[in-house]
Amino acid sequence: MRAFLGQLRTELRLGSRQGEQLLVSLGIPLLVLVFFSSVDVLPTGTADPLDYLAPAVLSLAVISTSMVSLGIGTGFERQYGVLKRLGASPLGRGRWVAAKLAAVAITQAFQWLVLVGVSLLMGWSPPATGWAMAIAAALVGTAAFGGIGLLMAGTLPGVVTLAAANGVYIIFLLIGGIVVPLNELPAGLAAVSKVFPAAALTEVITGSLVAGGQVEAWAWPVLIAWGITTPIAASLLFRWES
Amino acid sequence: MYRRRMSSPPSAVTVTDLRIQRGHHDAVRGTTWQAALGAITVVLGPNGAGKTTSIEHLEGYLRRESGTSSVLGLDPQTRGDDLRPRVGVMLQGGGIQPAIRPLELLQQYASFFADPDSPEELLQRVGLAERARNTFRNLSGGEQQRLSLALALVGKPELLFLDEPTAGVDLSGRDLIRSLVRDLAGGGRSIVLTTHDIAEAEQLADHVVILHRGLVVAQGAPSTLVSKDSDTLRFSADPGLDLSSLSDHIGATVTETTPGGYVVEAAPQPALVSSVASWLAQHDQTIGDIRAENQTLEDVFRAVTTEGSGPSQAPESAEDQDAGISPKPGEPS
Numbered sequence: 001m002r003a004f005l006g007q008l009r010t011e012l013r014l015g016s017r018q019g020e021q022l023l024v025s026l027g028i029p030l031l032v033l034v035f036f037s038s039v040d041v042l043p044t045g046t047a048d049p050l051d052y053l054a055p056a057v058l059s060l061a062v063i064s065t066s067m068v069s070l071g072i073g074t075g076f077e078r079q080y081g082v083l084k085r086l087g088a089s090p091l092g093r094g095r096w097v098a099a100k101l102a103a104v105a106i107t108q109a110f111q112w113l114v115l116v117g118v119s120l121l122m123g124w125s126p127p128a129t130g131w132a133m134a135i136a137a138a139l140v141g142t143a144a145f146g147g148i149g150l151l152m153a154g155t156l157p158g159v160v161t162l163a164a165a166n167g168v169y170i171i172f173l174l175i176g177g178i179v180v181p182l183n184e185l186p187a188g189l190a191a192v193s194k195v196f197p198a199a200a201l202t203e204v205i206t207g208s209l210v211a212g213g214q215v216e217a218w219a220w221p222v223l224i225a226w227g228i229t230t231p232i233a234a235s236l237l238f239r240w241e242s
Numbered sequence: 243m244y245r246r247r248m249s250s251p252p253s254a255v256t257v258t259d260l261r262i263q264r265g266h267h268d269a270v271r272g273t274t275w276q277a278a279l280g281a282i283t284v285v286l287g288p289n290g291a292g293k294t295t296s297i298e299h300l301e302g303y304l305r306r307e308s309g310t311s312s313v314l315g316l317d318p319q320t321r322g323d324d325l326r327p328r329v330g331v332m333l334q335g336g337g338i339q340p341a342i343r344p345l346e347l348l349q350q351y352a353s354f355f356a357d358p359d360s361p362e363e364l365l366q367r368v369g370l371a372e373r374a375r376n377t378f379r380n381l382s383g384g385e386q387q388r389l390s391l392a393l394a395l396v397g398k399p400e401l402l403f404l405d406e407p408t409a410g411v412d413l414s415g416r417d418l419i420r421s422l423v424r425d426l427a428g429g430g431r432s433i434v435l436t437t438h439d440i441a442e443a444e445q446l447a448d449h450v451v452i453l454h455r456g457l458v459v460a461q462g463a464p465s466t467l468v469s470k471d472s473d474t475l476r477f478s479a480d481p482g483l484d485l486s487s488l489s490d491h492i493g494a495t496v497t498e499t500t501p502g503g504y505v506v507e508a509a510p511q512p513a514l515v516s517s518v519a520s521w522l523a524q525h526d527q528t529i530g531d532i533r534a535e536n537q538t539l540e541d542v543f544r545a546v547t548t549e550g551s552g553p554s555q556a557p558e559s560a561e562d563q564d565a566g567i568s569p570k571p572g573e574p575s
Contacts, residue, residue: 003354080337080340081336084333084337087303088302090397
């Protein structure tokens with residue numbers, strides 16, 4: 001337990017020291033929330049855009065922290081030989097993975113507090129039910145996007161991971177149902193989008209937290225399928241040394 | 243104490259007929275050597291000799307093709323979990339986060355061990371107490387190496403693997419690292435250290451293993467490697483001296499290696515010098531110069547690692563490069 005906590009402390013400490021990662025993982029969701037709630041140009045389908053955007057950016061925060069921050073951070077650690085050096089210590093792979101995931105979960109909890117707090121200040125009144133489902137989706141989403149991030153980190157050079165994770169992030173932002181609900185996308189694009197985990201996570205979270213909303217049937221199976229396969233793929237394909 | 247063996251292992255490291263492949267070539271091609279407990283063993287060799295490959299196998303990173311290896315009496319391939327709490331490692335290239343501070347790093351690693359050394363005291367010992375608030379990327383190359391050494395020590399290891407610990411370190415930093423290594427061995431730790439610096443091997447080693455192209459070409463205490471038998475006396479005189487007459491007179495073999503350059507294959511004692519001088523006087527020769535040549539570890543090293551004298555079909559190798567500690571993108575680890 002001491003080793004796990006020692007590693008977790010380092011993960012959180014170094015994570016907080018990467019300003020550009022904080023910007024991506026908290027700044028962009030916050031910007032999307034505040035800007036598009038004030039400038040009503042998005043076809044959110046709700047009377048007040050805040051009612052859709054407030055839960056949608058909670059999904060974006062999970063994507064950015066689990067995939068972008070974790071992927072980029074781990075990719076550079078691998079390139080710097082940090083993982084190789086840890087491999088010679090008694091920490092062990094299990095406690096390393098646990099510390100990584102715990103750091104991601106703690107970071108996301110903090111981001112949700114900030115985002116929910118800002119949304120409430122802006123006048124959001126979410127339904128009281130639905131939080132358990134949203135948090136469950138966030139946990140499965142963490143596995144799915146964390147798996148994608150670690151898969152990139154463990155197979156690509158650090159700078160390629162940086163570019164790829166940010167590129168995929170922008171795509172998920174656009175077609176993941178976050179700024180534009182899926183039913184506003186062209187039918188073909190919406191169909192493609194439903195295969196990927198971003199739209200599935202957003203669907204479950206918005207379906208749970210938009211008043212009168214419901215989660216469409218396809219969303220949970222897609223999210224769970226990604227949540228199982230990408231961590232397995234990452235653990236099979238991850239290379240500790242670059 | 244935590245997982246301490248009932249009895250001491252017979253050696254710090256023993257490898258027999260060890261073969262290790264790296265990529266597509268045989269980086270280590272059948273080596274047999276030992277590192278004694280409580281001693282400093284220096285694995286010496288030029289770049290590409292198989293030093294890092296050997297060490298990384300013993301650290302548990304690389305698997306062997308064949309042969310046997312034991313670290314503190316245990317197989318590093320199967321007993322890594324038992325060995326990692328007892329072995330300290332200093333990698334070429336460090337493996338340290340650029341944004342971490344020295345004290346934070348040592349505290350992180352200290353949490354992995356049951357009975358760690360004090361991070362604050364370790365920073366003092368490696369001369370980094372003043373730099374505790376700087377991030378790793380803002381330390382000089384020598385400071386980064388010293389921190390990397392402190393990191394290897396934090397678990398109070400019985401055995402230390404130090405891969406090129408003084409590469410890229412300035413002179414005073416090198417002296418500090420070497421005196422620390424001597425202190426550690428004096429305190430009973432076993433140390434296996436790689437270097438291509440012969441002076442370092444001469445200063446530190448209780449035992450030297452010279453690797454060349456994946457094979458052990460010489461090993462022993464520095465004093466036994468430097469053989470008195472191969473000491474010579476060199477002098478110059480007119481070319482074409484009567485070598486058999488001279489050899490008979492002095493009682494040792496004389497060869498003319500270059501025109502007018504002669505080598506007497508015997509220990510350069512004063513009696514020999516005077517005997518050579520008297521023969522030259524009898525034959526009305528003048529002496530150009532005369533000097534004693536005592537063999538050094540460098541001579542041994544040159545002799546066993548010179549091109550052509552080593553094993554044939556040398557594989558090209560990209561390992562064992564003089565990698566500084568700062569990580570560079572794309573650098574092979």
